[in-house]
Amino acid sequence: MAIAYYPGCSLHSMAHEYDISARLVSERLGIDLREVTDWNCCGATAAHSLNHKLAVGLNSRNLNLVKDMKLDKITTPCAGCFSRLKTASLELGDPAMRESLQDLGIISEGAEAVQVEHLLQVMLEEVGLDKIKQNVVKPLKGPKLAAYYGCLITRPRAVAQFDDPEQPMALDNLLQALGAETVPWSHKAECCGGGFAASDTAIVVDLGGQVLEAARQAGAQALVVACPMCQANLDTRQQTIEADRGQKYGLPIIYFTQLMGLAFGFTPKQMGMQRLLVKPNQLLALHG
Amino acid sequence: MTTNLDKKALVVGAGLAGMEAAIKIGQAGYEVYLVEKENTMGGVTGQLFSSFPRWENPRELVDNRIQTINQIEKIRVLTTTTVQSARREGEAFVVDLQKADGQVEQVAADAVVLATGFELMDVSVYGEYGYGIYPNVVNSLEFEDKLREWSAAGSKADRPKSIAFFKCVGSRDRSKGNPYCSKICCMYTAKQAGLTKDLLPEAKAYVFYMDYRAAGKEYEEFVRSVIETKHVRYVRGRPSKVLPENGRLVVRAEDTLMGVPIEVEVDMVVLASAIVPREGTRVLAGMFGALTDQYGFIENVPFELRQTGNGVFFAGACGFAVETAGAQAQGAAAAADVVALFNRVPQGVK
Amino acid sequence: MAMVDYYRPLRLNQIDSSLQEEIKRTCGVDVELCLECGKCTGGCSNAHIFDLTPRKIVQLVKLGDEKRLLNMDSLWTCVSCQLCVDRCPSHIDIPRIMDYMREKARKKNVRAQRESIEIFHELMLDSIRKTGRVAEAPLALKHNLRTRQYFKDAELGGRMFFKGKLNPLSPKVKNVKQVKDLFAQTIDKKEG
Numbered sequence: 062m063a064i065a066y067y068p069g070c071s072l073h074s075m076a077h078e079y080d081i082s083a084r085l086v087s088e089r090l091g092i093d094l095r096e097v098t099d100w101n102c103c104g105a106t107a108a109h110s111l112n113h114k115l116a117v118g119l120n121s122r123n124l125n126l127v128k129d130m131k132l133d134k135i136t137t138p139c140a141g142c143f144s145r146l147k148t149a150s151l152e153l154g155d156p157a158m159r160e161s162l163q164d165l166g167i168i169s170e171g172a173e174a175v176q177v178e179h180l181l182q183v184m185l186e187e188v189g190l191d192k193i194k195q196n197v198v199k200p201l202k203g204p205k206l207a208a209y210y211g212c213l214i215t216r217p218r219a220v221a222q223f224d225d226p227e228q229p230m231a232l233d234n235l236l237q238a239l240g241a242e243t244v245p246w247s248h249k250a251e252c253c254g255g256g257f258a259a260s261d262t263a264i265v266v267d268l269g270g271q272v273l274e275a276a277r278q279a280g281a282q283a284l285v286v287a288c289p290m291c292q293a294n295l296d297t298r299q300q301t302i303e304a305d306r307g308q309k310y311g312l313p314i315i316y317f318t319q320l321m322g323l324a325f326g327f328t329p330k331q332m333g334m335q336r337l338l339v340k341p342n343q344l345l346a347l348h349g
Numbered sequence: 350m351t352t353n354l355d356k357k358a359l360v361v362g363a364g365l366a367g368m369e370a371a372i373k374i375g376q377a378g379y380e381v382y383l384v385e386k387e388n389t390m391g392g393v394t395g396q397l398f399s400s401f402p403r404w405e406n407p408r409e410l411v412d413n414r415i416q417t418i419n420q421i422e423k424i425r426v427l428t429t430t431t432v433q434s435a436r437r438e439g440e441a442f443v444v445d446l447q448k449a450d451g452q453v454e455q456v457a458a459d460a461v462v463l464a465t466g467f468e469l470m471d472v473s474v475y476g477e478y479g480y481g482i483y484p485n486v487v488n489s490l491e492f493e494d495k496l497r498e499w500s501a502a503g504s505k506a507d508r509p510k511s512i513a514f515f516k517c518v519g520s521r522d523r524s525k526g527n528p529y530c531s532k533i534c535c536m537y538t539a540k541q542a543g544l545t546k547d548l549l550p551e552a553k554a555y556v557f558y559m560d561y562r563a564a565g566k567e568y569e570e571f572v573r574s575v576i577e578t579k580h581v582r583y584v585r586g587r588p589s590k591v592l593p594e595n596g597r598l599v600v601r602a603e604d605t606l607m608g609v610p611i612e613v614e615v616d617m618v619v620l621a622s623a624i625v626p627r628e629g630t631r632v633l634a635g636m637f638g639a640l641t642d643q644y645g646f647i648e649n650v651p652f653e654l655r656q657t658g659n660g661v662f663f664a665g666a667c668g669f670a671v672e673t674a675g676a677q678a679q680g681a682a683a684a685a686d687v688v689a690l691f692n693r694v695p696q697g698v699k
Numbered sequence: 700m701a702m703v704d705y706y707r708p709l710r711l712n713q714i715d716s717s718l719q720e721e722i723k724r725t726c727g728v729d730v731e732l733c734l735e736c737g738k739c740t741g742g743c744s745n746a747h748i749f750d751l752t753p754r755k756i757v758q759l760v761k762l763g764d765e766k767r768l769l770n771m772d773s774l775w776t777c778v779s780c781q782l783c784v785d786r787c788p789s790h791i792d793i794p795r796i797m798d799y800m801r802e803k804a805r806k807k808n809v810r811a812q813r814e815s816i817e818i819f820h821e822l823m824l825d826s827i828r829k830t831g832r833v834a835e836a837p838l839a840l841k842h843n844l845r846t847r848q849y850f851k852d853a854e855l856g857g858r859m860f861f862k863g864k865l866n867p868l869s870p871k872v873k874n875v876k877q878v879k880d881l882f883a884q885t886i887d888k889k890e891g
Contacts, residue, residue, distance in 0.1 A: 070833040074866035075859070101831040101872045106779055107820035108827070110801050112886035113726075119827070122877065165884050166877065216781040219790065226785050227476025245482075247592040252744040252780035259839045259852075260819035264778065268744055278595065297855055336862050477742070477786060521734060522788035559736045587734075589742030589786055603737030603746070608755055610746040 062187060065127040065135040065175075066094035069142040069289070070102050076139075076289035078333025082318035083138045083180055085332075089196060089325050090188050097126050097135065103145040106256040117158060118167050120149030125172040138180040138318065140288035141256070144213035147177040147220050179214050181287045181317065182223050185231050190238040198326040200240025204282030204313075204343045206320075208232035208243050209272065210250045211291040226250055232317060236285060239324040246279035248272045253294045262301070265294045270302040273310045283313045283341060285320060292316060296338045313341035323348045354378050356691040359444055359458035361432055361633065364392020365673060366665025367464030368414045369680025370687070374462075375421040377688045382456055383418070384446060385428045390415050392466050393666075394673055398496040401540045402571035407673065427454075435461075435636040440660060442637065460660045460687045461637050463647055464680065465630045467666035470519040470527065470623040477590045478518065478620060485509070485598060486591060486618045489534070492541055495617075499548045509616035511553040512545055513600045514538050515588050519623030521559065527623050527644070532670040534621035535562045536571070541619065543575040554581045555613055557588050557602055565672070584611070591618055624670035637661045655683040662686045715763045722760055726799050730760045732789035739783035739793055749773040753783045753793045760796060769804045773797075775811040806890060815846045828882045831872025836865040 072080035087094045100123050109116035123146065127135045137143050152158050153173035162168045178186070184193065208229075215226040224231045229250055233243040253272050254265030273295060276284055286292045296314040303309055315337065322332040329335070329345055356379050360371045363385035371383040389395065391411040400407045418424050429449035435442050442461060446454045469488050473481035480486045487495065498506040516538050520531040539561070542554040561583070563569040575581050588602040597614045604611045626645040634641045639657040640648040647663040649655065655662045664679035665671060671679065723729050739753035746752045750772045751759065759768050768774070774797060783793045804811075811817040822841050826833045836856075843851045859865050872878055 070870075071835065073832075073870060074835050075864045077863070077866070099873045101878050102827045102833050104827060105823065105833070107823035109779070109798050110820050111805055111824065112802055113798055115824075115881065115885040118881045118885060119878070122881070165881060167881055212778075212780040212782070217785040217790075217792075220781075225476050228479070228482060247594065252778055252782070254744075255778040255780065257778060257816070259842055260816045261776070261813065262852075264745065264748075264776065267748075268778070275592070275594070297859065300855075336864060338858060338862060517736070521736075523732075524788050524790050559734065585737075586741055587736035587738040587788075589738045589740075589782075601741050603740035603752065603754060605735065605737040605740075605754065608740075608752060610740055610743065610752065 062091060063093040063095060063132060064183065064187075065130055065132045066096045067100055067123060067135050067137040067142060067146065068096065069137055069139040071139060071289035071293070075293055076316075078336045079138055079289055079292070079316045079318060082316060082322045082327075082332045085327060086318050086321040086325060087180075090184075090192060092183065092188065094136070095130065095132065097123055098130060100126060103142040105141055105145070109145065109148075114161070116145060117149045117152045118162055118165065120146045121153060121162050121168045121172055124150060124153070124175040124177075125168040127175045128169075128171045133174065134176045134178060136178050136180050136183045138287065138316075139290075140179065140211055140213040141290055143177065143179040144220065150175065150177050151220060179223065179287065181214060181231055181235070184235060184321075190234060193235065193321070194238050197239055197324045199324055199348060201236070201320060201324050201344075202240060203347045204341075205280055206236055206241050206243050207246050207276040207279060207281030207284045208236055208249060209253075209276070209284045209286050209291060209295075211286070211288050212250065212252050212255065214287055215250060232285060232287060235317060236320065239320060241320070244276075244279040244281050246275055246281065248275035251275075253291050255290060255294075258290075258294050258298060262298065265298050266302050266305050269294045269298055270306050273299065273302055273312055274306065274308065276312060277308070277310055281312065282343060283315055285315050285317050287317050299339055311339060313337055313339045313344070315341055315344075353691065356380075356459040357382070357457060358460045358462065358687050359384065359442070359456065360462045360464060362392065362464035362466055362665070362667070363390035363426065363428070364464060364466045364665060364676065365394045365411070365414065366466070366676040366680035366683075367392070367462065368418060369677045370462045370464060370662075370664050370684045371424050372414065372417050372421065373681050373684030374687050375418075375424040377684075377691075379423060379688070379691060381424045382446075382458065383424055383426045384430050384432060385426070386431045388429045390418070390426065390428065393490070394676070396490060396493055398493045398500070399540060399544055400673055401536045402565070402567040404540075410673070432633060432636065437638070442660070460662065460690055462680075462683045462687060463630075463633065463637070463639060463657070463661065463663040463667055464665045464683075465627050465633060465667040467624045467670065468627050470625045472518050472620050472622045474525060475518060475620075478515065478588070478618065479591050479593075480620055483591065483593060483598060483618075485616060486620065488620050488622045489537060489541065492619045496541065496544050496548065508549050509552060511613075511615040512542075512555070512617045512619060513588070513598075513613060513615040514542050514554065514556045514619045514621065516556065516558045516561075516621045517587060518620040519625075520621075522623075527625070529644070530562065531621075531624040532562070533624065533672050536565070536568060536672065538619075538621050539563075539572045539575045539581070542581040543579045546579040546581060553615075555600075555615070556581055556583045557600070558583060558585055559587055560585075584613075586611075624666060626667060630667050639663065653686070655679065655686050660690065709762070716761075718763045718765050718768075719760055722796060722799060726792070726795045728792045728795050730757050730791060730796075732791055733757045733761075734788055736788065738786050738788065739791070742782045742786050744778050744780045744782060745773075745776050748776055756793060756796060757791060765803075768800050769807060769809045770812070772812050774801055774804065775813045775816040805886075815842075818842060818845050824882075824886070828879060829875075830870065831875045831878045832870045834866060834870065
């Protein structure tokens with residue numbers, strides 16, 4: 062199964078461990094991830110905030126590159142990139158937008174046909190839980206996990222077209238297939254503060270704090286994410302949140318692909334577990 | 350003019366509307382089959398703890414109607430019975446009725462009254478409210494049972510300290526396919542919140558509303574009395590999310606009068622779920638050549654309010670959400686149509 | 700269009716509905732579908748710090764009050780979490796309205812009160828314009844310098860550096876000319 066792979070900027074820097082683990086577990090599952098040749102940034106919050114056509118254009122260029130690679134599907138592990146790519150793909154359904162971007166030399170015929178899926182969606186819908194279970198050699202009998210979906214993997218439903226945005230279960234199901242226990246909790250799909258970590262840290266401390274507090278109340282011992290922004294907000298700002306709320310959390314924020322890797326028998330080092338700021342000690346004790 | 354008392358009517362559904370239709374047709378001297386899929390008559394009215402706008406006990410009304418039916422020889426009540434199929438034979442219908450024991454009885458009917466009532470929308474589609482996930486999030490019919498439990502002497506049932514009522518859950522929501530107003534929720538929610546204050550005087554009751562629609566005799570006064578004398582707190586705004594927190598439920602909404610987001614901690618959330626047609630109504634309508642609308646409610650033929658097909662009439666909430674009194678009135682009106690049909694005078698005779 | 704005079708009662712018959720029509724035409728968002736229920740605002744991640752909440756924003760579009768929409772702080776503190784549109788019974792795409800008004804504010808050179816967020820967006824776009832991509836570490840550093848927060852997150856930066864989280868290299872797209880052209884034809888294009 063060959064799928065175009067769009068790591069996005071974060072996975073090439075801060076979220077390197079997400080990139081590495083995504084590639085290794087995909088390979089193990091027989092998914093041939095082919096990085097999009099010469100991809101550009103999706104524009105993230107900045108582009109769509111300031112210019113609609115720029116945002117659609119940047120992502121359409123990437124879709125066009127996939128088409129040039131003779132592939133019909135693109136996947137990305139980043140929820141933000143996923144949302145921007147999928148929004149662009151839907152916007153290309155509008156002939157006026159399509160023609161305009163063709164005139165600008167950004168796309169040619171067929172870019173609109175490229176399908177966009179988040180990597181989590183590929184795992185559930187293309188690979189399937191059965192095959193994932195078959196690859197488990199070290200079941201995740203570790204900490205109780207809170208599956209955290211954040212905003213853009215499932216929302217808005219008209220764009221994402223994946224899982225239930227209010228009570229999502231896809232990631233829970235995946236983690237359970239790895240042998241883990243997930244907790245039911247309230248803030249699965251509330252916002253962590255998104256792209257505001259650097260520009261308005263107080264927003265991330267407030268919203269991220271609500272997420273961590275809810276996870277603590279639910280008895281979770283670690284959070285599992287499928288987005289580098291969620292990870293960065295909840296991990297790198299956790300100390301500040303703890304100071305702000307006067308509550309110690311110590312909750313490791315782990316990428317789902319890292320846990321897939323551990324369950325598949327990769328070492329914590331291979332999965333880049335040492336790169337997490339809040340150390341996942343409990344998991345390291347079991348899988349180290 | 351001759352009256353043909355051999356004519357027979359079939360009434361499907363023995364809720365308030367169906368019972369009323371059967372009573373009036375029976376009292377006019379015609380034979381009536383009153384078919385009910387449950388094992389008792391009374392429908393939803395029979396499940397209610399109290400009624401608006403006079404705080405009456407709906408059970409008394411239902412018992413009175415059942416008693417009346419039992420006194421009319423011409424009415425044959427068939428409970429735990431459903432309509433399996435129907436075909437037209439001339440102007441009449443031949444109908445197969447399926448009983449609980451699996452036996453099928455065939456009857457002939459010269460007119461049919463459909464009175465299959467309504468059901469509440471499955472509001473688990475609102476993941477943000479957590480119905481079906483959080484045990485203390487209930488729909489409005491389930492809440493009637495709670496009221497009954499709390500009113501029972503010596504009941505040990507858990508008594509919440511605070512309850513939030515959400516109106517328009519599934520109604521006035523085109524994203525969920527129901528752009529219509531379910532008409533009765535404003536009134537029964539006021540009733541339920543008022544009863545909460547009567548039965549649990551220490552409890553707080555919050556009603557979240559977009560607006561309240563109290564168009565009916567004594568309705569406005571009823572809602573005002575709930576606010577002014579029972580001290581139910583009305584908050585204008587449609588709730589956005591229910592979040593469990595420290596063993597309670599936090600409701601997130603906007604107070605749209607102030608224009609600010611608010612939160613309130615409660616122990617129970619009651620969802621005034623949209624009124625939708627019963628699942629089988631569309632199929633049943635098809636058997637008798639009755640009209641249905643886009644939602645599956647029974648629709649009338651032009652100019653005739655209770656007629657939906659040739660010799661087929663309807664009453665009650667299978668046509669659209671209706672309050673108790675309205676259902677009863679529609680039952681009587683449908684019966685008048687049936688009796689008029691059975692006594693039709695040839696054209697040109699005055 | 701008649702300016703809204705905040706010192707007099709709003710005279711509805713003098714209000715211009717062109718903004719409402721403009722948003723319907725360019726964004727495909729019809730604010731007349733609003734039921735005024737407030738579900739958008741009740742769930743909004745940041746409504747508690749907004750000067751104008753999502754429901755009011757929809758109402759201001761109806762009132763044609765462009766001035767207030769371009770100047771509101773909410774324009775910049777909206778996290779684009781999509782909760783409002785996803786729960787709206789009419790699926791009114793409020794985030795799209797927000798994007799549109801920000802784009803318009805930029806065109807009209809109306810600066811954000813909370814400059815830090817706007818500057819961050821602009822620095823990010825600068826990076827994409829020049830290289831086609833974004834490197835987080837240099838971006839955060841530049842942002843701190845531009846917003847005169849010289850020591851912001853210095854300690855955190857240190858911890859992240861030792862975790863190998865900060866990649867000082869700026870990657871570059873080969874066909875960056877195509878990206879530059881896109882900028883020139885969209886956000887950098889002068890009107891008229």
